[in-house]
Amino acid sequence: MILNRIIILIFCSSFLLSCVEDDGSRASRPSGSVNGMSPIYQSEEIAYQISVSEAKDIVNPGKIFTYQNFLIVTIINEGFHLIDNTNPSNPNNMLFVNIPGNTDIAVKDGVFFANNYNDMISFKLESNGGISLIERLSDAMQNGLAPPGNNIYFECVDPSRGVVVGWESRILNRPRCFKQ
Amino acid sequence: MFQTIKTNLLSCLFLLTFLSSCIESNFNDFNVGGNTSSGGSLASFTIVNNxxxxxNSTSIIPIDISDLAKPEPLEIVTIGTGIETIFPYKDQLFIGSNSALFIYDISDPEVPVRTTFFQHATGCDPVVVKDDYAYVTIRDGVSCNNFFRLNVLDIINVADPFNTFLVREIPLTNPRGLATGCNDKLFVCDGPSGLLQFDITDPEDPVLDTTYAQFTANDVLIRDDLLILTGADGIYQFRCTDEELLLLSNVPISL
Structure with a gap:
């Protein structure tokens, strides 16, 4: 009789423990389907492709700033225009630097710092029109592993599937990840 | 042809990089070296010395760049939610979120320490600081979480970073970026209402001088006597004068 109770107790405990393990995150894991967010992946070849292209028209500009005699105009998620502003009466749109997922940049002593999605990269523009990457600080922006917002269930990020370049709303079946 | 021009200009960029290290910095209010880019009130990156x-939306991410060949990430400082902008002033970082203005002391540049925060109405809020006064615009908009439809310019006395207080609130239409310069002027982009020019000789009592209503004004930057305005249809550059702005050029924006 007592043995039976102990066996039942052990059985129940192991069941409870397995539930806790399954939760895996701070919130309890939902028992069915819920609204949540799912990562959008892109290959590293595309997401990390930094390049210089010819000057192009400015469409939907983001932020502006100056560096030396240059005017820089960012295009959210695309990169920035470099404009030679030595003569402000006749600015010369020189080139465009393509940085996927870029939202802001800063420059010191000719070294550009920019976010490339969630990485912070630093690079120089070479006189031959190329780019020399100096450093890539992976996930320095700290946004990579969870969607924006709060109290959201989401599909956990699987880095083997590529770079997270965005999030989309989805119906998720018992998602393991939750952001408070 | 294009390649040659590009090559020449890029060569100039690097030559200038070297030359300018000898030129005195003119960013009086920015505690930054003269060889650093300088952004406006909407910036989310800033460089202060090294x-x-x-x-990002929640934190300050400090990175040691004293060795430009080897940037070193430092410990991240969590602030809260809805963080949008960062503006350096003296030994401080002014950080705009969609509900407050935070001030962080960077006497130790590796460890930003919060001195205070100034709670304000919820909305998008670029910030600039001049002579111990912070100028913050608060606007409503799709992504601004502004439930009260409030559109104002707030002027906050920040002389004592432990005791900041509102000195003036001015109602506006839909304010965005702002900048100080051009001989004690404050320029505020007020969206469809244009670019507003305030005299801030007395920062506690700004006087609206001139409204440049022909521009739908989104962002403004001032370097020395040059004012750069992002409008809906172009990036306009002006020379500051005692009286008004003289238009120099316009780089068109394709719609």
């Missing part, structure tokens, strides 16, 4: 400070 440190890059970036903000």
């Amino acid at each position: 440190h890059l400070y970036a903000v």
Whole structure:
């Protein structure tokens, strides 16, 4: 009789423990389907492709700033225009630097710092029109592993599937990840 | 042809990089070296001496860039939610979120320490600081979480970073970026209402001088006597004068 109770107790405990393990995150894991967010992946070849292209028209500009005699105009998620502003009466749109997922940049002593999605990269523009990457600080922006917002269930990020370049709303079946 | 011009200009960029290290910095209100880019009130990255400070939606991300060949991420400083902008002033970082203005002391540049925050109405809020006064615009908009439809310019006395207080609130239409310069002027982009020019000789009592209503004004930057305005249809550059702005050029924006 007592043995039976102990066996039942052990059985129940192991069941409870397995539930806790399954939760895996701070919130309890939902028992069915819920609204949540799912990562959008892109290959590293595309997401990390930094390049210089010819000057192009400015469409939907983001932020502006100056560096030396240059005017820089960012295009959210695309990169920035470099404009030679030595003569402000006749600015010369020189080139465009393509940085996927870029939202802001800063420059010191000719070294550009920019976010490339969630990485912070630093690079120089070479006189031959190329780019020399100096450093890539992976996930320095700290946004990579969870969607924006709060109290959201989401599909956990699987880095083997590529770079997270965005999030989309989805119906998720018992998602393991939750952001408070 | 294009390649040759590009090559020449890029060569100039690097030559200038070297030359300018000898030129005295003119960013009086920015505690930054003269060889650093300088952004406006909407920036989310800023460089102060040998440190890059970036903000994401919740935190300050400091990176030691004293060795430009080897940037070193430092410990991240969590602030809260809805962080948008960062503006350096003296030994401080002014950080705009959609509900407050935070001030962080960077006497130790590796460890930003919060001195205070100034709670304000919820909305998008670029910030600039001049002579111990912070100028913050608060606007409503799709992504601004502004439930009260409030559109104002707030002027906050920040002389004592432990005791900041509102000195003036001015109702506006839909304010965005702002900048100080051009001989004690404050320029505020007020969206469809244009670019507003305030005289801030007395920062506690700004006087609206001139409204440049022909521009739908989104962002403004002032360097020395040059004012750069992002409008809906172009990036306009002006020369500051005692009286008004003289238009120099316009780089068109394709719609």
